[in-house]
Amino acid sequence: MxxxxxxxxxxxxxxxxxxxxxxxxxxxxxxxxxxxxxxxxxxxxxxxxxxxxxxxxxxxxxxxxxxxxxxxxxxxxxxxxxxxxxxxxxxxxxxxxxxxxxLPHYGCMVDLFCRDVGCYKMHTWYLDLASIARNKLLELDQSLAGDDAVMSNIYAAKGMWA
Incomplete structure (x- = not known):
C-alpha cells in the first residue's frame, strides 16, 4: 500500500x-x-x-x-x-x-527507442522498426487503429509527408 x-x-x-x-x-x-x-x-x-x-x-x-x-x-x-x-x-x-x-511490452520498447534517439532524429531503420511495432500493437489491440499521431509525427519529422 x-x-x-x-x-x-x-x-x-x-x-x-x-x-x-x-x-x-x-x-x-x-x-x-x-x-x-x-x-x-x-x-x-x-x-x-x-x-x-x-x-x-x-x-x-x-x-x-x-x-x-x-x-x-x-x-x-x-x-x-x-x-x-x-x-x-x-x-x-x-x-x-x-x-x-x-501490448505494454511493445509500448515500453517503442517509448524506449523514441527516448533514446528522439523521435525527431530517427534513422531510416528506426522508421521501419516503429512501423513494425505499430503493426504488432494493432495485432494485439485493434482499438488503437485510429491513433496514428505518433507515427505521423515520426514520418513528418523525417520530411516524409503522406
Whole structure:
C-alpha cells in the first residue's frame, strides 16, 4: 500500500523485512519505482532478484519474474534512456523466461527507442522498426487503429509527408 501512495521508502522498508518474497512482492516494487521517478532503483532491485535466484535456486526458492515484472523493468529502462539494457531485458523475457510479449511490452520498447534517439532524429531503420511495432500493437489491440499521431509525427519529422 505504501508504494501505491508514492512512499517507496516505507514500501522498501516493509519489503526488506519480508522473510519470503514472492513474485507479487518483487513485482510491485519493480513496477512502482519507475512510476515514482526511481527507474534505476527498479533495475537494481531486479538485479537483486537475479542474484537471490542464483544463491537459492538449489533450495527451491527460485522466484520467476512474470510479464508484469518485465513491464516494470522495461519501463525503468525507458525512463532511464537505457536502450541496450532494455533490448537485453526484452530478449531475456522472451528467450530465458518464455514470456510472450504483450501490448505494454511493445509500448515500453517503442517509448524506449523514441527516448533514446528522439523521435525527431530517427534513422531510416528506426522508421521501419516503429512501423513494425505499430503493426504488432494493432495485432494485439485493434482499438488503437485510429491513433496514428505518433507515427505521423515520426514520418513528418523525417520530411516524409503522406
Amino acid at each position: 505504501y508504494v501505491k501512495c508514492g512512499d517507496v521508502v516505507k514500501a522498501k522498508d516493509v519489503f526488506d523485512k519480508l522473510k519470503k518474497k514472492d513474485v507479487p512482492c518483487w513485482t510491485s516494487m519493480i513496477v512502482e519505482y519507475p512510476i515514482n521517478g526511481q527507474a534505476e532503483e527498479a533495475l537494481r532491485l531486479f538485479a537483486a532478484l537475479e542474484e537471490e535466484n542464483k544463491s537459492c535456486s538449489h533450495k527451491g526458492c527460485f522466484v520467476v519474474p512474470n510479464h508484469v515484472t518485465f513491464i516494470g523493468v522495461l519501463m525503468a529502462c525507458s525512463h532511464s534512456g537505457m536502450l541496450q539494457e532494455g533490448k537485453r531485458y526484452f530478449r531475456m523475457m522472451t528467450e530465458v523466461f518464455g514470456i510472450k510479449p504483450r
